[in-house]
Amino acid sequence: MNTAVREIRVSSQPGSSYFLRVDWKGRSLASGFRVLLTDGQDAWRGEVGEATMSGEAAELEMTMEKYIQDLERALTGAGEPDSYSFSLSPEAASGGVTLTYEKMQKEISFRLGSVLLEAELRPAEALRQLLLHSLQRGNGLQNQNQKLQEENQRLRGEQQRICAELQRYAGGKEALEAELYSRFVLVLNEKKAKIRHLQDGLSKLQEARNSDGQKSKSSERSTRSAEEEEDEYGGSTDEEEAPSSPTSTLPSRSSRPDSPLDDSLRDITDVAPSRKRRFRHLGQDPAGKRPVAEARQRERTGPPAGSSKLQTPQRSADAAAAEDLFEDF
Template identity: 40%
Template sequence: MEKTLNRIHPVSDPEAVYFLQVSWEKDLGAGFGITLTDGECAWTGTVSEAEISREASDMEMNREKYVEELKKALILGEESAGKYNFAISRDEENAVCHFSYERNLKDGSFRLGSLKLQKVSSPAEVVRELIGYCLDCLGRLQVKNEHLQKENERLFSDWSDVEKRLEKCVEAKEDLEADLYNRFILVLNEKKAKIRNLQKLLNEAKQYAADTECTRESVATTQMATGQENDYDGSTEEESENLAWSSLPSAPERNDSILGSPDVINTTPRRKRRQRPVKPAGTGAKMATYETEMPAKEKELRVSSIYSELLRKTFVKEENHTRILWVGT
């Protein structure tokens, strides 16, 4: 059987103190007993399961909810103080005591239940039982308190060990962070040095490319100017042919010279002016740009091929002149 003991103050006399003991089997909804005393007199009574069901039905309340209200009013006691009121009335001989309990609301209150308690013939025995119950509860609380104290000491010891381990972990973490930071500084400085070297090499390469480009442009400009001077200073193709015919000896002299001399072809190159075709507008600028952008080796190959072609044409003309002379003789 379970029991609870609470201290209550009736509404009719708030200064008076009563002790209310409630006892029940398994569940409060199956019925419970009440013992009430003021230290001099004692009253007792019981509430059956049927009466609980009838009270819930009269208030049109769910039975489970009604049982919960009874627990809050009769068992929790001071924890629910101010939410529930108790009314106690006795007759002149204190033979009967009417006990009722109510739930406070904002605009009033409603009665949860009431019962008639009968006077106990030996109130001293009831007070003795209540004192014994209080001592038993105190003993259980002391044992529980000791158990909780030991548990608290164990947890405190564990907490101290964890705190020490945590301090060691923090120190190790700080050391590791310092080591990693120092390594990171070294790696970062190396990367910065590499970047500076690469930037220096890149700037040198850009400067070399710019200088090379300027050199190529100056060489191309010089070659173009030299070519133009040679073209204007050289004789025309007609002038070269007239000069060749005028320099030839007369027919008999040519015949004798040719017969008396071995068959050697004069390979001395003759200067020949290239024909300047009429170029459309803008062609000269494009050719100048092309020649400026042309690499030096390609320009040398081109000059060599032009010079070879001039020699070949000169040799062909000399051979034709020689054949004409032979035919004439």
């Protein structure tokens, strides 16, 4: 059995105070409840059934769950006190009263329900039961409050202990962080020094490689320049050697304007003795002039390879040509 007691104010009797006790079975008022109302002198008792609540919910066009929720708030005092109002109307025929409870919402009130209360024949007994229930409820609340205080004290001590441990842990954490930071600084400085040393070594190695590369490039350049100079020197000598042989022979021939060979070729009507003299003169004249020209050319450019071999066949070829010409004539 669940019981709730609350003080209510009756709008029809301002300044008066009533005590309302509600008893019900189960977890909610859906199965019905009993009501006891007293002003300290008289008492009235009534009962509301499940069918009555269903009819009132249907009349208000509310769901049963919503209606039960509003009814519990109004009768047990779980809701705001200004949201609900009560009124009493006497019943002359039975000598009882009708308790009506309403819900106020935005200056509009609508009736949640009403219950017919009959006068209690022994109001003192009803008042004593109400006082006993109030005392029991007070004792229960006091015991519960004491338990809650003890639990609160225990939790406060636990909180203090946890705070002390947290402070100790915080101090140890700070000390550990300081120690680790000092070690980290030492390790970091060593790593930095090692990195600087490696960077210095790397820079020196790069400088050495760059210097070696420059030296190799300079040596390659010098080698290439020397080879180019040798190529240029060899090319100049080839160019000088190529025209040297014809220049050495052609001027010797051009320097002989009155050559007997040329005259023999033009004067084909001459007699044989004169041609013999010319041929002898032709064999002597080039042999006397060519060594002088070749000696001068050799002094300037050096002895060309194969010059003596070329000149000897040339003289023999000239003598053979002259002999063939002489035999023809």
